[in-house]
Amino acid sequence: MRLVSVLVLLISFSSFSHALDKPEGKVILTVTGAINGSNLDQSAEFDFAMLQDFPQYSVTTNNPWIRGSHTYQGFSAVDLVKILSSESVRLQVFAFNGYMTEIPLNDFVEKGAIFAIKQDGQPMTIRKLGPIMVIYPFDELEELKSEIYYGRSIWQVAEIKLIGSME
Amino acid sequence: MRLLEGRSWLLPLKQWMLYIFIFIIISVSIAVFGIITYTSDNAKKNNSRRVFESALWNALQLQIQSYRFQNYLVALDSSDYPLNGTAFFEYDLLMSRVDLLRESDVGSLIKKFEGGRTTRLLNIINGELELLSFNLSKIEAGDPSYLPDLIDRIQKIEGQMNEFISLVNKGSNAFISNQHQELQKNLSYIQLLSLVLFGCLCVLCFITIKGLSEFKKTTKSNKELRSGIQSTSEDKANLVALINQEIRSPINSILSIANTLKNEQPTESSQELSKHIKESGRQLIQTIEILSDLTLIDTQKMTLTSTVENLQESIENILAIVTPQLSRKDLKCVVYIDPALPEYISVDFVRIKEIIIALLQNAITYTPSGSISVQVRASSLSAPSTTLPTGTQEARMLQIAIRDTGIGMPSQLQQHLRANPSLPIKQKESIPNMMDLSLTLCHKLVYLMKGEIDFSSTQQGSEFWIDIPFNVPDNNAIPQQSNFKCTDKKQALLIEKDAHLATIIGLQLALFNIDVTPFKENSFDDENHHYDLVILGDSNQFEFDKNEAFLQWRMKGSPILSYHFQSIDSINSPIIPLHFPLLQNQLDPIISTLFGSNQDTEKNKHD
Numbered sequence: 001m002r003l004v005s006v007l008v009l010l011i012s013f014s015s016f017s018h019a020l021d022k023p024e025g026k027v028i029l030t031v032t033g034a035i036n037g038s039n040l041d042q043s044a045e046f047d048f049a050m051l052q053d054f055p056q057y058s059v060t061t062n063n064p065w066i067r068g069s070h071t072y073q074g075f076s077a078v079d080l081v082k083i084l085s086s087e088s089v090r091l092q093v094f095a096f097n098g099y100m101t102e103i104p105l106n107d108f109v110e111k112g113a114i115f116a117i118k119q120d121g122q123p124m125t126i127r128k129l130g131p132i133m134v135i136y137p138f139d140e141l142e143e144l145k146s147e148i149y150y151g152r153s154i155w156q157v158a159e160i161k162l163i164g165s166m167e
Numbered sequence: 168m169r170l171l172e173g174r175s176w177l178l179p180l181k182q183w184m185l186y187i188f189i190f191i192i193i194s195v196s197i198a199v200f201g202i203i204t205y206t207s208d209n210a211k212k213n214n215s216r217r218v219f220e221s222a223l224w225n226a227l228q229l230q231i232q233s234y235r236f237q238n239y240l241v242a243l244d245s246s247d248y249p250l251n252g253t254a255f256f257e258y259d260l261l262m263s264r265v266d267l268l269r270e271s272d273v274g275s276l277i278k279k280f281e282g283g284r285t286t287r288l289l290n291i292i293n294g295e296l297e298l299l300s301f302n303l304s305k306i307e308a309g310d311p312s313y314l315p316d317l318i319d320r321i322q323k324i325e326g327q328m329n330e331f332i333s334l335v336n337k338g339s340n341a342f343i344s345n346q347h348q349e350l351q352k353n354l355s356y357i358q359l360l361s362l363v364l365f366g367c368l369c370v371l372c373f374i375t376i377k378g379l380s381e382f383k384k385t386t387k388s389n390k391e392l393r394s395g396i397q398s399t400s401e402d403k404a405n406l407v408a409l410i411n412q413e414i415r416s417p418i419n420s421i422l423s424i425a426n427t428l429k430n431e432q433p434t435e436s437s438q439e440l441s442k443h444i445k446e447s448g449r450q451l452i453q454t455i456e457i458l459s460d461l462t463l464i465d466t467q468k469m470t471l472t473s474t475v476e477n478l479q480e481s482i483e484n485i486l487a488i489v490t491p492q493l494s495r496k497d498l499k500c501v502v503y504i505d506p507a508l509p510e511y512i513s514v515d516f517v518r519i520k521e522i523i524i525a526l527l528q529n530a531i532t533y534t535p536s537g538s539i540s541v542q543v544r545a546s547s548l549s550a551p552s553t554t555l556p557t558g559t560q561e562a563r564m565l566q567i568a569i570r571d572t573g574i575g576m577p578s579q580l581q582q583h584l585r586a587n588p589s590l591p592i593k594q595k596e597s598i599p600n601m602m603d604l605s606l607t608l609c610h611k612l613v614y615l616m617k618g619e620i621d622f623s624s625t626q627q628g629s630e631f632w633i634d635i636p637f638n639v640p641d642n643n644a645i646p647q648q649s650n651f652k653c654t655d656k657k658q659a660l661l662i663e664k665d666a667h668l669a670t671i672i673g674l675q676l677a678l679f680n681i682d683v684t685p686f687k688e689n690s691f692d693d694e695n696h697h698y699d700l701v702i703l704g705d706s707n708q709f710e711f712d713k714n715e716a717f718l719q720w721r722m723k724g725s726p727i728l729s730y731h732f733q734s735i736d737s738i739n740s741p742i743i744p745l746h747f748p749l750l751q752n753q754l755d756p757i758i759s760t761l762f763g764s765n766q767d768t769e770k771n772k773h774d
Contacts, residue, residue: 064221064272096260097232126259127266156263 020083023047028131029157033092034164036085044084048123048131054079057114061139064150065129072116072135077108080115081162088162093134096126096156102163103134103152111144112137115157129155188374191367198364202357222273226335229264229292230328236261237321240314243306250307258296258303265293280338288331295324406458413454413604417447446491453524457604460521464611471515471616473556475640478512479504479751482543485520486748489527493747496531498539499730500748501671505544506650506678513559513638518612519567525609526569526631533629534573538668542568550636551617559638564618570630572667581624584610628667650751651759653680658697660725662686663704672702675751679758700761703729703742726761 020039025047032043039045054075062069081088089105107113116135117123124130133155136144143149239257243250268274268289277285299320302313424440424447463469486502493500523541530539546564555562576584584606613620618635659676661683663669673683681699686706701720720727730745743757 065267067270097228097235126256127263129263129267156260 020044021050023050025049030159031080031084031162032159033162034086034088035162037083048117051075051115051117051132054083057112059112059114059116059135059137061135061137063135063138063153065153065155066119069139070119071121072114072133073118073121074114074116074132074135076114077103077105077160080160081105084162086162086164088164090163092161092163093154093157094159094161095154096158099154101152101154107136107149107152111141111149113152126156132157184374184377187370191371191374195364195367195371198360198367201360202364221271222268222277222335223339225264225267225271225273226277226332229261229268230332232261232264233321233324233328237318240318240321243311243314245311248309248311250309252307254303254307258299262296265289265296269293276342277335277338280342281334285331285334285338288327288334292324292327292331295320295327409604410454410458414451417450417454420447421451442491449488454604457521457608460608461604461611464608464615469615471518473513473515473638475511475513475558476516477510478508478543479510481516481519482523482541483750483752485523486527486541486750488520488524489531490748492528492531493539496535498531498534498537498747499665499668500539500541501668501675502541502748502750503543503671503674504751505542507545508543508565509639511640512565513556513640514635515616518616519635521605522609522612522633522635523567523569525605526567526633528605529576529603529631530569530571530573530629533576534571537572537628538665539569539571540667540671542566542570542671542674544568546634548619548634553617553636555638558641560641561639562636563639564634564636567633567635568630570628570667572628572665574628575624575626576629580606581622584622651679651755651763653758653762655680657681657699657762659683659700659702660686660698661702661704662706663702664706665704668704672704672749675749675754676700676702676758678751679754679762681758697723698725701725701727702745703727703731705731728757 020037022039023045027045028048029046029051030043031046035044037044051074056073057076058071058073060069060071077091091103091105092100093103094100103113113134113136116133117131119128119130124133134153134157136149136153138144138149236257239254243254247253268277277289299317302317302320305313306317421444424444428437428440460469482502482504486500490500527539527541544566546566548564550562550564553562610620613633613635616635618633620631620633622629622631624630657680659681661669661672663672663686666685669683669685673685676683683702684698698720717727727742728745729742730747730749745753745757
């Protein structure tokens with residue numbers, strides 16, 4: 001079902017595939033690395049509105065960092081890679097405090113991971129581990145409740161570096 | 168169930184084994200379930216370990232973030248204004264760490280550390296940091312005069328921050344140590360359960376092997392039983408065929424004699440035919456009795472009943488039963504009973520009779536002409552050790568030897584006779600199918616009486632030896648009898664070409680203190696030799712010189728006994744006739760008459 005919905009959303013996303021605009025609001029995400037589309041020198045910057053324009057996915061789950069079950073909404077790295085015309089299959093994701101983790105692109109297809117920008121319909125503040133947080137559907141797949149996926153669930157995301165297939 | 172016959176204790180044992188088997192199955196299930204549960208529990212504990220590590224990590228991250236915030240504030244100068252929310256951004260990063268420690272799973276864990284002291288410290292840190300927001304808003308508004316106070320207040324929190332880190336570290340160590348102990352304990356349980364499981368599996372293996380072995384045994388036993396049933400059915404069919412064969416002959420005989428009697432006028436031969444009918448009838452009854460006895464032996468229901476009887480009389484009575492059969496074939500039969508044996512013995516005479524009759528009938532069958540002897544003597548074997556019945560003083564063995572001068576038994580019959588029916592392996596063989604009924608009964612009876620049977624058979628004749636135990640009765644229970652014996656040794660001439668017959672007659676006469684000289688070619692040449700007695704038997708050589716011999720004996724006054732009817736008919740002489748079977752009680756009155764009352768007179772005449 002998830003793959004079908006991804007395909008449907010990809011079709012609707014075709015209208016979105018145009019030259020990358022300049023962010024009008026505060027930049028909350030910078031994408032670097034193996035990208036072909038950019039709106040800045042060798043990088044692409046996104047404000048909240050631009051990220052919201054990506055096809056949106058939602059995940060409702062518990063996680064070890066925020067008490068209770070919450071609904072998270074956000075975009076998929078698959079769409080990000082596509083808009084940036086990249087062939088990357090791995091992402092290096094950096095937090096504001098410099099913490100970095102590597103996430104395979106496949107996690108956003110097979111494991112249902114998303115870059116969440118909203119929690120329960122509200123934009124995520126820094127104190128709420130925003131503005132961007134990688135979230136997995138922990139409640140849906142038992143295998144996700146492991147240190148591998150907890151480690152990949154990075155919050156306060158500031159930058160994503162797309163790693164080329166040859167790197 | 169046949170396997171358990173006579174082993175009744177095995178039944179409850181097998182029942183117990185079944186209970187143990189069920190108990191083991193349950194134990195194995197519990198052990199496996201236990202191991203799975205503990206392993207699953209262990210996985211949960213692993214999750215606890217992750218949360219613990221996260222607590223320490225987040226506490227340290229809080230400290231780092233506070234230093235970063237402090238550094239940011241210290242590094243601010245007038246060119247940085249307006250700050251455009253960067254101060255609050257850094258402040259939020261710090262506060263997000265505080266929130267994480269208070270609200271996440273990590274927060275729940277550290278609440279338990281050091282009796283809640285960590286939580287109190289974290290609340291103090293949180294409170295102090297919340298109070299900074301006022302100064303921070305002033306700085307964000309472009310008023311740097313609040314900055315030194317802000318830095319100072321953050322520096323003052325540093326001590327509490329350090330204490331908090333120490334407490335989290337200490338609490339974390341205690342927590343992980345506790346977790347380690349629990350894991351160790353769980354591991355011990357798992358090891359114990361594994362041992363129990365292993366033990367159960369071993370017992371299970373043992374029971375399975377035992378069960379398989381039992382199954383194999385039962386299968387084998389069933390196979391044997393099936394084979395036994397099949398064999399029994401075949402035996403039954405063979406037995407019926409045998410009965411048919413055995414009784415057909417006397418019945419046919421009776422029928423044919425009855426036909427003859429019906430068609431003929433009453434003559435002298437009617438008497439003979441009547442005897443023949445009587446004999447055939449007796450033979451028929453005997454066949455039925457043998458069958459009955461064989462059945463009793465096979466079902467182990469035959470009991471031996473010993474009686475005290477006169478040995479000689481009993482043997483001679485037995486001989487009287489087969490006399491018609493002997494006469495019909497003109498067979499010469501002699502009986503010798505060793506005087507060394509007690510006159511009266513205690514034994515099952517009914518069975519002895521059956522054994523002797525069986526062997527005599529066998530001898531008659533395989534002897535077309537000639538002689539049959541029955542010798543009863545002491546056996547060289549020792550009697551089996553049994554409790555002596557009352558009225559007896561000693562257990563001994565006697566040997567009955569029955570010899571014939573016939574054609575010998577067929578080799579197949581000899582082979583079957585060598586089978587010992589008392590041996591288990593031979594029990595399965597159907598002896599009645601291999602030998603005739605009477606010999607089968609004889610064979611079985613001898614072993615039932617704890618005796619032994621042996622034989623030899625050649626083309627010159629057969630001999631059976633049977634060793635049977637008997638008991639010697641107390642002296643006071645025996646009526647005393649004395650046989651005649653010549654006071655002086657007498658000499659007798661025996662004219663008989665049958666050496667076997669001659670030997671036994673010699674033994675018989677020796678009982679009367681008479682030495683026997685067998686007839687030889689030159690026996691008449693010695694005219695001076697005196698014989699007290701002449702026994703005239705069958706000798707072709709004698710026919711040539713008989714007239715001269717009779718003349719000599721008459722002159723010397725030697726009494727003549729003869730069982731050779733041709734000689735008796737041809738010579739008009741005072742010959743004392745003898746008849747077969749030649750028994751000691753037939754000779755006894757003759758010898759006592761000849762040498763008893765006249766002994767003294769004759770002695771005087773010689774003088």
